[in-house]
Amino acid sequence: MFQNIGEMVVLFWRTVLALPLLWRHRQKTFDQFFEIGNASLLMVCILSFFVGGVITLETGPLLVDHGLSSYVGGVSGYAICRDLAPVIMSMLIAGRAGSAMAAEIGSMRVYQEIDALRTMNISPVHYLVLPRLTAIAVALPILVIFAILVGWLGGAVVCVINPRISVSFAAFLANLRDLVDVKDVGNGVFKSFVFAILIGVVSCHQGLITIGGPRGIGRSVTKAVVNSIVLIVIFDYLLTRILQK
Template sequence: MFQNIGEILILFWRTLMALPQTLQHRRKVIDQLFEIGAASLLMACILSLFIGGVIALQSGPVLAERGLSSYIGGLVGLSMCKELAPVMMAVLIAGRIGSAMAAEIGSMRVYQEIDALRTMNIDPIRYLVLPRLVAISVSLPVLVVFSILVGWFGGAIVSMTNQQIAVPLQSYFSNLSEMVELDDVANGLIKSFVFAVVIGIVSCHQGLQTIGGPRGIGRSVTKAVVNSIVLILILDYFVTRFLLYFEK
């Protein structure tokens, strides 16, 4: 395990050192941005609509019983932007994109494509890892912005249509804008950036470590997804603790 952590940190460091060459690889970055961002947007929005809805559905009646239903907008707003959107989007992207990264790089390793790159003096980290890491670090926070907005909207629909809650749209958004500050959204975006780096590096590392044939690729994909999700959930706690220091 410690060897893996060490290798991941070295890979991260080497990718950071290659960052100034991002412009040279802009075509690959754009391809990856489309792959990660555009292809996941619809699924992210559907998921977020229902997450926002279910928070309102669960907490709305409890608040209403205590005469606090006017706070539903703030509750959904804060839950979405500080916790649920970054974590749920990270889990979605780990499953959808982390697995694809590990499979693609793993297959390139097994079928000697990475060896071929190295014989041509093309650094696999610059050619494969850098564009993926840059693209996921940009696209995950963007997806989280969409997720937050759609999640708020999902909560608003449920709050308005559910008989037990029955909060009009205007009150919902008025309370939301009163309670949610720009810092709270920034909080979620910082988290999502950290999660994006974790997914990108863990998945690429797993792909580069692939040995064996198709079974090896399968193992790498599973490890990439499971390790990414475990790290996301553990880091979520520590990043939250860290960000709390900066809150007023």
């Protein structure tokens, strides 16, 4: 485990050092960005709409019963932007983009494509990891901004249509504006940036250490997704604790 952590730190550092070469790899980065961002957008919107709806459905009646109906928008909006949107969307992207990264790089490793790159003096970190890590680090925070907005919309719709809550759209938004600051949104977006780095590094690393043919590729994909999700949850706690100060 410690060897893997060490290798991932080294991989991340080598990718950071390769950032000046990003312009040269812009086409590959854009392709990855399009793959992660555009292809996930609809799914992110659907998921976040219902996440917003559920959190409002759970908290709304409780707050109304205690005479706190004016806080419905603020409470659900706060939870969505600071935690639910970044964590759930990162898990979604770990399953979708992280698994694809591990599978693609893993299959390149198994079928000697990475060896072929090395013999041509092309660094796999520059050629494969840099575009993917950059793309996910940009795409995920943007997706989370969408998720926050659509999540709020989902919460507002539930507030209006659910008879046990029955708070107007305008009242929901007014309360949201009172309780949720731009800093709270920035907090969630920052978390998603850190999660994106985690997903990218874990998935690319798993791909690069793949051995053993198709079964090895499958094992790498599973490890990439599971390890990413575990790290997202652990780092979510740590970041929440740090950012609370």
